[in-house]
Amino acid sequence: MRQNLRVAAYAVCVRDGRILLARSPGPDGVPEWVLPGGGMEHGEDPYDTVHRELMEETGYRIRVTGLLGVHSFRLVGERRAGLRTDHQGVRIVYEGEVTGGELRPEAGGSTDLAAWQDLDAVPGLVRVPLVDIALRLWRERPAAGHLDPAHPDPGGRPLSEDMNTE
Numbered sequence: 001m002r003q004n005l006r007v008a009a010y011a012v013c014v015r016d017g018r019i020l021l022a023r024s025p026g027p028d029g030v031p032e033w034v035l036p037g038g039g040m041e042h043g044e045d046p047y048d049t050v051h052r053e054l055m056e057e058t059g060y061r062i063r064v065t066g067l068l069g070v071h072s073f074r075l076v077g078e079r080r081a082g083l084r085t086d087h088q089g090v091r092i093v094y095e096g097e098v099t100g101g102e103l104r105p106e107a108g109g110s111t112d113l114a115a116w117q118d119l120d121a122v123p124g125l126v127r128v129p130l131v132d133i134a135l136r137l138w139r140e141r142p143a144a145g146h147l148d149p150a151h152p153d154p155g156g157r158p159l160s161e162d163m164n165t166e
Contacts, residue, residue, distance in 0.1 A: 003086045009050040010037030010130065011062055011096035012138045018118055020098070021131065022057045022111040033127040034111065035093075035134050046092045054096065058114035059104035062096035068137040069093050069145030071130070093134050 012035065013020040026032040038053040040046055047064060054062050070092055077085040105113050117125065122135065136147055 001084045001086050003088075005088050005090070006039055007046065007090045007092070008037060008039045009046040009053065009092045009094065010035040010134060011050050011054055011064070011094045012068060012134045013054075013060075013062060013096045013098055014119065014138065015098065015116075017120075018116040019122065019135070020058060020060070021115060021117050021125075021127075022106070023113040023115070024111045024128075026126070030126060031112070033117065033122075033125045033131060035128075035130050036111075036114065037091075038110065047094075050092075050094050050096070055101065056109055057106045057111050058101075060098045060101040060114075063099045064094045065097050066095040067092070067145060068095050068134070069142060069147065071133050071137075071147065091130065091133075093137050095138065 011020075020036060021033040022036045023031050024034045036054050036057045037050055038057070040049045044052075050064065051062065054060055070090065072088065072090045074089075075085075075087045077087070103114055103116075105111070119135075122131065125131075133147065137145070140147070
């Protein structure tokens with residue numbers, strides 16, 4: 001069985017009732033909104049990752065104002081080419097405040113647009129499950145930084161079945 005682990009860092013930036021999101025082409029070609037952030041490079045600190053990724057995807061510099069939590073998921077895939085895949089993702093979710101820069105789309109990256117979205121409009125957006133997970137962490141601020149995986153997110157999806165590997 002081929003195993004892999006991916007660690008990523010994201011930031012929830014909310015101001016004036018709006019959340020900063022980025023848009024990414026979805027697996028079926030339908031654009032979906034994602035939380036700004038992404039995968040750590042080997043040897044990189046997650047704190048540095050979230051700053052780098054936010055700048056790349058949105059054009060903004062941020063100040064990390066808190067650690068909201070950690071979300072982990074595991075996907076065991078079908079056997080392909082004689083191997084079965086076992087993927088684990090660990091996402092570190094920070095809270096951030098924009099301190100500078102200018103909102104702009106990412107050039108040649110994994111996203112094509114960055115925008116502030118009204119918090120009330122988020123349920124109606126085509127979005128990856130991590131957006132809902134991060135908003136729950138931001139709203140609930142669990143002391144241990146962990147959400148109950150059996151409790152569904154606001155979209156009704158159990159957290160243990162989160163398929164997003166962004």
